[in-house]
Every structure is written in structure tokens, then in C-alpha cells.
Amino acid sequence: MLTDSQLGTKPDTQTYDAIFPLFAIIQHKYNLDKPTYVAFVDYFTSYPSVHRDGLSSTLLKMTSEATCCTSSELYLTKLSSEFSTLAFPHATQSTFSKDCQEGVVLVRHYLVCCGSCSRTQSQISCGYLPWTAPAQPTHPQSIHYAHLDWRAISF
Amino acid sequence: MQINTDKTEITAFSETPALLRARWGQYQPGPTMTPFHMYSPFPTSDPHSYPIHEVFQFEYLGLILDPKLTMHLATVEAIRRAAQGQALALAVSYSLRYDKNSSKLIPTQNLGLWKAIVFLRFLQNLRYIQSEKDIKTMQTSLDLSLA
Numbered sequence: 001m002l003t004d005s006q007l008g009t010k011p012d013t014q015t016y017d018a019i020f021p022l023f024a025i026i027q028h029k030y031n032l033d034k035p036t037y038v039a040f041v042d043y044f045t046s047y048p049s050v051h052r053d054g055l056s057s058t059l060l061k062m063t064s065e066a067t068c069c070t071s072s073e074l075y076l077t078k079l080s081s082e083f084s085t086l087a088f089p090h091a092t093q094s095t096f097s098k099d100c101q102e103g104v105v106l107v108r109h110y111l112v113c114c115g116s117c118s119r120t121q122s123q124i125s126c127g128y129l130p131w132t133a134p135a136q137p138t139h140p141q142s143i144h145y146a147h148l149d150w151r152a153i154s155f
Numbered sequence: 156m157q158i159n160t161d162k163t164e165i166t167a168f169s170e171t172p173a174l175l176r177a178r179w180g181q182y183q184p185g186p187t188m189t190p191f192h193m194y195s196p197f198p199t200s201d202p203h204s205y206p207i208h209e210v211f212q213f214e215y216l217g218l219i220l221d222p223k224l225t226m227h228l229a230t231v232e233a234i235r236r237a238a239q240g241q242a243l244a245l246a247v248s249y250s251l252r253y254d255k256n257s258s259k260l261i262p263t264q265n266l267g268l269w270k271a272i273v274f275l276r277f278l279q280n281l282r283y284i285q286s287e288k289d290i291k292t293m294q295t296s297l298d299l300s301l302a
Binding site: 015016018019020022023026027029030033034035036037038039040041042043044 | 156157158159161162163164165166167168169170171174191207213215216217218220224279280282283
């Protein structure tokens, strides 16, 4: 929500407009023969607290990886829509491995977002990993479903 | 958010000499203390108060404000920035004129470049300039930049 006091990032406003209220207040007080004391408060957390070297190195790293990613955007769009299952059963080894190197960046991104993912980020960034079914519970099935059967609970 | 007391500054606008003397006299918080202080809300913090530096000019959003609002400093700064922009426009025009790989700027493009980086400096804070002498100085600089 933008308030009326917000200057800039709104149509017909600019940040320079903030000068005018300050100027008008000082002039108004001057007409009343009163002084105006204006404190220009500086905050620590605005500019100096941002780790710019870290941001630059991260951006540089992302840029170098993103250059590989631009040519297969359509493929990655398709890939992202099917990523919920974390599997590409229709993609053969040859077709996927060709684009896999280019898609690593986005795959890695979606891996972070996917909660049910069992592969780590470092594993998928190495290249194509064939899809495997999630591990089944090792305990007997009767025990596995026991907590779901409310009729088994004795009152 | 934490206030940076080293870079926080204060300016007194349209203050009379009598008030200024009183500020350093009867209204002074201590014999060795400057008039303006920022107090920490936590009593255990050390030091408990931080002095605020008083300055006699301050640049706010690119406009230099002085205590009497004469805006003379703002005029000088606008002319300096316009001259800097003029030098930049001339350098770009010159380098394009003698660059074999690119065509030189046509007069309309030159005018557009001038409007973008020179004319803007004159107009940006023109509404705050009050002295006719300063306005005439700016007008002269504007004419010279077009010559």
C-alpha cells in the first residue's frame, strides 16, 4: 500500500517533491520570525549494512551461470511445469542430457522450492540424475497404516 | 534501525543572532556540551548521549540548503553540474565525430543530449532560487552552454 506521503514510484510524483514541504515549512516559520531546526538523520541500516561485495560475487556467479541458461528457456518452462513430480519420464537420456547443462540453474532453483525433493542441490548440479521412486517405508504395511485406522483405537 | 550519530547533522534555519547566542549560553545543556544532543533511550548504554554536528549547509536530494535560504550555494552547484554535463556532451559529440565506426550526431541528437544532461540541471531546482542575481547568473550560463 502506498500512502499519500509516498513520493516516487507513483504517477505524477517524484522524490524531488520532498524538497518543497521542507522549504515551505522553513519559509512559513521565517514569516513568523521563528527559527527552524532541521535534523538530517542518517540510519545505519540503509546503505552501509548491505554486504555489497557478497552481492557482487553472487551476481557475478549467477550471470556466468545464466549465460548458459538463455538458449533453453522454452524447455525450462516445460521443465518447471513438470517439476512437481521431480521426474522426466518422457525425456530420454540423450535429449535431456543435451539441455541438462543449460537447465541446471533453473533446476537448482526449483529444487530449493520443492519440499518433497529428496536430492540435494549439489547432486543435481553435477548433471543428469535418473529419476528414482521415493523410498518406501521399511516397516510392515499393517503398522504403516495403523495410525490411519481409527477403528483400531479402543475407547 | 539504528541511527548513525556520526553522520546525523542538524541545521538551524533563519535563526537570529540573539537566539544563536542563547543557544550557546543559557540554553546550553552543559559547559562543555554542544547544544544539540541525541539521547539513548536505554539508561545503561554508554555513552548516554551523542552530540549532533551542526552544519551550515546541507545537501538534501541534490539541493544545497543554507541557513538563510539564500540558495546561492544551490545556484553555484547547479552551474557547476551543468558545466560538467556540458563537458560530457562535448566529449561524446567529439568522440563520435572522429570515430570511423559510427556516424556523428546530427544537430537534433546533439540538442537532445544537451537537454538530457545540461538543461535538466538548470531547471531541476529553479523554483527554489529566489535572488534575481542568481537567476541572471544561471541564464548567462545557460546561454553560454548553447553557444
